[in-house]
Amino acid sequence: MGKLIVKKFGGTSVADAERIEAVADNVEAEIQKGNKVTVVLSAMGSSTDDLIELAKEINPEPDLREYDALVSTGEQISVALLAMALLKRGIKGKSYTAYQLGIKTNSSHSRARILDVEVSKITSELDEGVVPVITGFQGMNEVGDITTLGRGGSDTTGVALAVALNADECQIYTDVDGVFTTDPRVCSKARLLKNVSFEEMLELSGSGAKVLQLRAVEYASKFNLPLRVLSSFKKGEGTLVQEEKNIMERPIVSGISSIDSEAKLTIRGVPDIPGVAAKILSPISEAGIEVDVIVQNISAENNTDFTFTVDKNDAKKAEDILQKTSQTLGGGSIEVDDDIAKISIVGRGMRAHAGVASKMFQALAKHEINISMITTSEIKISVVIKKEEMKKAVQALHDAFDLDKELDT
């Protein structure tokens, strides 16, 4: 018996009529294998950005209910066009908006969360041989207003539908071939990973590998739904993201992520007393600023230095907040450094292997790369270094952990 596959195509995969035809070919090939297909689409190319631009001409901070009503039109256009392209091939394509299907979300306009996916209509369509083509990124709240899920929300729609349909696999088509050991633009030896665990994918996503939306990976992980990342431009198996126990090969380090879009903020000489970290970070998070790496070193003479990183765009705002905090804490000077990069090595294997950290630090030392911050988690070690050394560091680590070589399985 055939499988049930949910296929999600991103904006670049449906950017114009030609790309939409290619998606229709992809669906046709899947059906010819004897599988059933449900499709989830993003808006065409930059059309969502164009709509946001239009809204900002009216009001730089538009009402969010209306913002959602506006930007949700992008996906409605792409699903109708794909349905037309499928029908041309004799495939019973049928477009549906999230609204028509009643994909329920909460009321947090522009960043809503899916609450419930009613699939009875889709399953009955699938039984009739229909290929439902569904708008990603959107839903409706309990009073019938249109909502959107925020950037990359189509991934979440795809996964939520796949889970609700009990699909065999959710395929996320993008403009990259899959998940790589590291960013191919940073390191030419980067190798496509055939398999990666949910946990590794989460750490890689959170560390700058923007192939998949974090929320979608969390969702798939929670319901143990196999997720495949692959290219809509090239043939290939892509990367299968799944439960660790299904992955036979288990390298010590699976991948390296790098990110140079953050700034480092340090507040010096704060009193080393309980609660000081909360006093520093609470006003930051209350201002809606997301904090990434946090490091507090041991104190000298009851004073300590507290350092964290935020997105560069938030650095100025965070600095201002920090100045105020420093005054109330009687702390010292504030330093801001946006000339930094964060490199993380990620791998399930490192749990069982001592010496991964020292191997990492040795490799960096050998290339005379100075480390200014270090943090570790169960399956990840991150270091902050100077921005201009990012590429050199990634290449050094890629070599040190033999990531260009496939494991014998």
Add this chain to the structure above:
Amino acid sequence: MGKLIVKKFGGTSVADAERIEAVADNVEAEIQKGNKVTVVLSAMGSSTDDLIELAKEINPEPDLREYDALVSTGEQISVALLAMALLKRGIKGKSYTAYQLGIKTNSSHSRARILDVEVSKITSELDEGVVPVITGFQGMNEVGDITTLGRGGSDTTGVALAVALNADECQIYTDVDGVFTTDPRVCSKARLLKNVSFEEMLELSGSGAKVLQLRAVEYASKFNLPLRVLSSFKKGEGTLVQEEKNIMERPIVSGISSIDSEAKLTIRGVPDIPGVAAKILSPISEAGIEVDVIVQNISAENNTDFTFTVDKNDAKKAEDILQKTSQTLGGGSIEVDDDIAKISIVGRGMRAHAGVASKMFQALAKHEINISMITTSEIKISVVIKKEEMKKAVQALHDAFDLDKELDT
């Protein structure tokens, strides 16, 4: 107590952010008069055409369910933007799609007819001081598919909503100042009409004055809803279309319409027997071709010539059909002439006034304009002449019936 006004704005009136701001100003001014307002919008400028272009890239004859899903996005964009612009002014604007309101239509995709407008949601919003901003041109059928009403359908939505809401007036904003005695591009003496009856408006619309969609006028006439045509670019009272009995001034001729987009087809020497007209026209209408003027002259020797006009775009198709009909009827030659114009004079007053037709024909004769066809209805006389004489004919008739002079009322 304030009035309830439904305002419908067409594509050129919401073509860009600046125009949308102007619409918001218009709504604000109406509210400041103490009136309640419901707004119906078309899609921005040429955006519907752009969407159709996109569909045709996929398939020149796209599936109509998907066509409707696609093109209905245009109005969704304009209503969200106007709601944003109203909110910026402190007015509680709120966008609604026809789908959200449940505007029911039949299932004739791309040319659906409104069956039912449920207004309880709108009236409760109006009671809360909200200005509902509603997508024109669209609805949903009984299985929950998106439908569209066809070109100019937003007028119909406006009128249908105004009727269902029991509104005091439906205002149709366009890029012209109102209804003129004749096309100002054809005759510089054309004068804006303050009042016109539904019946006259229907005859004028049907004869080429494309200010209002015929269906919308019929609908308003049926429910006796005052309709006002006015410009969204200039201040002014526009033209009020209403029941004849409310119009005090009653000129003999109210307006002249002219149209040069038709072709004339003649089939010569068909047997003059009962049913021959039906035999000629049935295959034409079955092919979906609309026939305008029909003339059959008295027969000579049991043979007659049968002439009718169709849109130029349909002329070739009609000719082919006519060739086949001619063979089965044993008829003679087919003649096609697309070098024609149709001029109509329209006026409720002409019923009671003999001599209107002769005055018309004399005016044309005086300018040596030859008439090739004549048809008449209760309140209209149409003639078909050579295309190059259209302008001269309209000017001659405009003068002959003193249309540049306002009646004393």
